[in-house]
Amino acid sequence: MGAAVADDVFDFRPGAQVPLHGSAGQTAATYALASAAYRDAKVDDLLGANSEWHKSEVKKGIWSLAAPNLGEAFSRAVQGRLLGGARKPLIQSFGTEPQVVVEHCLAANRIRRQRDSWLTAVMALCGLAFLPGLIAWLLVFQVRRAISKHANKRTAALFTTLMVAVAAVAVILLVKLPLSGFWAWYLRAAVVAPVVGWLWARQICERTAQDMRDRWDSLLSGGGVGAKIPEAVPGSPGETAAEQLRQSLAKLTAEQQSNAVFYAGPKGILGMGTRWGSWQLAEELVPREAGAEIHPFRSWDVIRAIHDQLRLLERGPLHTGGFPTPSIKHWIVSPIGENANKVARPTGTDVEAFQVKNHEIQRICNEQQFGSGDRHYLGVQFTLWDGQLVITMLITVTVLHETLRIEITGHALGPVHSLFTTKPEPKTKEVAKPIKFWETVERKLPLIEPDEVVRLAVRAPFTWYPPLLDHIGGKLVLPEPFGLRHAWADKPWRHRFMADDALRTATPVLRVVHAAAIKVLEENGVNTEQFGTRSGVLSGLVQAPTPTKADVYDA
Template sequence: MAQLDMTPGAQIPRTDVGPQTAATQALSSAAYRDGSFRDLADRLGATLKNGKFELFRPSVGEAFSRAVIDRTLPAKRLPLVPSFGTDVRMVVEHCLAAQELRHARDRQLSLVTLVCGLLFLPGTLIWLAAFQVRAVVKKSHPAREGFYGTLALLVACGLALLFAIRPPVTGAWSLYVRLMMVAPVVGWFIAKRICLRSTIELRSRWGGLLDGGVVAATVPKAVPRDDLDRKAADLRASLERLTAEQETNIQHYAGKKGLLGAGMRWVTVEMNEDLRPAAGHADFRTFHRWDLARKIAERLGGVGASEVPGGTMPHVSVQHWVVQDLPEGADEIGRPGTPEMDGYRMRDFGIQQIANRQTIGTDTDAYVAAQLVLHNGQVVATVMVKITILGRNLRVSAYGHALGPLNGLFTAKPKPKELKVPKTGKFWEEKTVILPLVDDDEVVRQAVRAPFMRIPGLLNWLGGSLALPEPFCVRQAWTDPTWARRAQADSVLYTAQPLFNVVQQTTIEFLADHDVDVERFTNRSNISRSENQAVRPFKADAYDAG
C-alpha cells in the first residue's frame, strides 16, 4: 500500500512568526488556562451561553479551545476575518494540543468515574448533589458560599456515616450500601492526583508561552498514518485552508467597527485639487488610477530605509486590497466568487480593473495598504490609500487605522492561588495563605465532565460555552483600545507620518511627470505637514479614537 507523506508538520514547533510572536503566544496560552470560563465575561465582556448544571462548567482553556476549534476548522463554516499580526494557525494548533492533553486526562478520569462512581451510583449522586449546591451558591451568592457549601458537604458526610453504621438493608446489600458512600471518596483521591498532574503540565505550557519559550503545539491527529486516514487528512487540509484564508486581499469595512481585523480609523490626510495642465502644456498626459496606485505602492515598499544609522522603520508590508463595505450590524462577510479570484486572493488584473473603473456609488473599491506590526505583535498600524477621480478633480486620501493590544487576561502569567485571611490572635491584620492548586470542587468538576469528552455538544449544553462575536477575527475579538498606553499610541502616530509624507510626495512627482500643474498640490502637502507640527494646548493623554 502506498504511504502518504509522513512529515510531522504540526508536531514541529513553528518559530518563524517574526515580529508577531507576543500576540500569537499570548492567544495560544489561553488554550491552557484554568479558572472558570466566567472570567471571560468579567474581563472581556464576552458572550457566554449558560449550561443546565453549574457543576459541568468549563474552564477558561476548555471554553476558549472548543469555541476556536469549532469556529475555524469545520469544512462548512462562515469566512474568517484576517488576523493581522497573528499566526492564527499556531493558535488553533495550540488549542488542538491543549484539547488532546485534556482528553488524555479525561480517559483516565473516565475509568475512575466508571469504577468508583457509576458502579456506586446512589452514593455518587448524593455527593454530586452536595457539590452542585456549592457551585450554584458560589455563582449566585459568593459571600454565602462558605456557610452553605460546608453545610451541604456536612449533610453528605452525615448520610455517609449513617449508611456505613446502620445501612437500611441487610444481607449482601448492606455491604453495597456501606461501599456506595465510601467508593466515591476513594475515587476522588485518585482523581485528584490525575487532575493535579494534568494542571501542572497545562500551567507549564501556559507560562512557557508567555515567557517567550519554544512550546511546540503537538497535533499528531493532523499527521495521516496511511492513505486511508481520512480524518487526519481532513484536519490537515483544514489547517492549510486556514493559513491560505489569512492571506486574502479582500477586506471589509463595517461602519463604526472600522476595517475588520485592522481596527477603527483614527485620522484622515487628504490632497484634493483639480487637475490642470502645467505651464507650457495644452493638456496633461492621461493616466489611470491604477498607475498612481502602483507608483504609491512601489514607493511605500522602500519607506523603511534610512541614511541615518538606527533610523530604519520596522518592516512595512505593502499590498493592494479590495475593500467591501458592510453594514455595522452584519454578522457575516463574503468574498467575490468571480474568475478574478485565485482561492482566497483576487488576482492582480482583477484589482486593476476595480481600480480603473468608477467606484463612486458602489460598495467595493481598491486601496493601497501599508501595514506595520509593532510592540512585538501587540499593535497593528495600517495606512490605507484611496484614489478618487471625478471629472478633473483628483482626491488622494490616506486613512490611518490602529488595532490595539490584547486584553490583559491573555498576558497574565500563572500564579499560585492565594487567599488573604485574618491572622490568629491579630484579627486586625491579614496574612496570605497559599491554596491548593486543585481544590475539591475542581476535582469533581473535571471528573464529571470526563465521560462526555467525546460529546462536546452535550458538554456545552450541560455546562455552558463561549459564544464568539461575528464576523469573527481571532486577533480583533480580544483587543483593548490602542490609546490606553502611551508608548503604543506614540508608535502609531510616529510611524504614520512618514507614510503620509511618502504618499503625498509620490503623488506630486507622479503628477509632475504627467504634465500636471502641481503647485496647488504642493501647497496642500506643505499645509498638512505644518499643521502636524503646530504647537497648541491639548490633552496629550486623551484621545477620541477607539
C-alpha cells in the same frame, strides 16, 4: 470561493507543509492568545476582555456543576469556529499567526481528552457502579455550589447543618444498617467508593493541571512550547480525519493571507482597527502649459509610483534606526453593514486561494471609484511590539471629472487584552510557623480544589460527544464576524509609546505619498502648484495629529 480552490493551491503538494506564518519575532500577541487554551480561570473572565465593538458571550448550560472553565470553553469555541467543516469566512488576524493559536487549542483539547479518558474510567468504577452514593455526593456539591453564590450567615449555617446531617447518615450507613448481606455491604461501599474515586481523580487532575500551567507559563515567557497534534499528520492515505484536519489548517493559513478585507461602518475595517485619522489632498487637474493637454494616465499609474516609493520607507539619511521594513499590499475593501454577523469573500475566476488577482485589482483601482462595489486601497503596515501593535496606513487615489483626490487614512490595532498576558501564579496560603508562631510562611496548595475535581469528573463522560456537553454545561459564543485578534484587542492610546508610534507614522508616509504622486503628475504635464501648496498645508497639519474616531461621522 470554495474550499477546493484553497486546497488545490495549498494542500496537495508533495513533502512537508511549511505554514505561511508572519515575520519572525512577532510572537507576543500569538502566544498570549494561545495561552488562553491552557488557562484554568472562570470563563466569565473572558467577557471582560471584549473589545468595544466585538462582544463574546457565555451560553449557560442546564447543569452549572458541569460548566466549562476559560481554557475549555476557549479551546472548544476556537477549534470549532476555525476548523469546523461548515465554518463561515474569517477575519484576518494581523500581527498574529492564527494557525499557531488553533494548534495550541488542539493540543490542549488532546491533553484534556487523555485526562477525561482516565476520569471516565474512575467514574465508571467508583461512581456509576455505586450510583446511589454518587448521586448523594453530587447533590451535596451541587447545593454547596448554589449556596456559595449567595453567601451569607443564614445560608452558611444551613449548609453546615446539611453537611452534618449527611455525615451522620454516612456514619450510620457504615456502622449499622437495617439490611444485611449483599445490600448492606453495597450501601456501605456506595458511601465510600465515590470518596476513593475522588482521591484517585484528584491525582489525575493535579498532574494535568500542572502540565497545562507549565505550557501556559512557557508561552508567556517566550519559550514557545510546541503544540503536539499528531492527529493532524496522516499516516496513510486512508486516514480521512487527519487529512481533513490538515487541509483545514492549510485553508486557515491561506485565508489569513487574503488581500480582501471588510469595512463595517463605525467599526472600521475589520481586523485593522478603527480609523483614527484622515488626510485628503484634492485639487483640479490643470495643464502645466496654456493650450496644452494633460498626458493620459490612470489612477493605477499613481498608485504604482506610490507603491515603489513606500518600499524605501525604511531607508533614511541618518543611521538612527527608524522604520522597520513594512508590509506593502494592495487591498480590496468590501462594504458590509455595521451589525452584519457574517462576511462573504470574493469568488469567481478573478480570485485564487482567497487572493484577488492583480488584473482585477487594477480594474477596481481604475474603474470602481464612485457608486456601489468594492474599492482599492494601497496599504503600508507596520507590525510592532512583537505583534502587539499593528499600524496600517491606507492610500486611495480617485479621479472624478477634473479633480484628483489622494486620501490617506490611519488605522491602529492595539495589544491583546491584559487578561491574555497574565502568567499563572502558584496557589499558596500564609500560615504561622509551628514554633515561631509570630512569623508566617507561605505554604503551597494543590492546584485543583475539591469542587474542581468534581466538576472535571462530571464533565468527563460527556466529552465523547461535545455538542451534548455544550448543552449540559454551556459554551462560549464567539463574536461575529470572527477574527482571533480584533475580538480581544485593547486600544493602543492607553499605552504612551504605542500611541506615539502610531502618531509618528502618519507624517513620513503622507510626505512620501504626496511626493510620489506629484512626480507622476509632473511627468504627465499637470500643473502641480496647487497640489504642492495643499501638500505643504497638510504636511504642517499632520505634525500634531490627535487620534479621533474618524469613522463615526458627527452628522
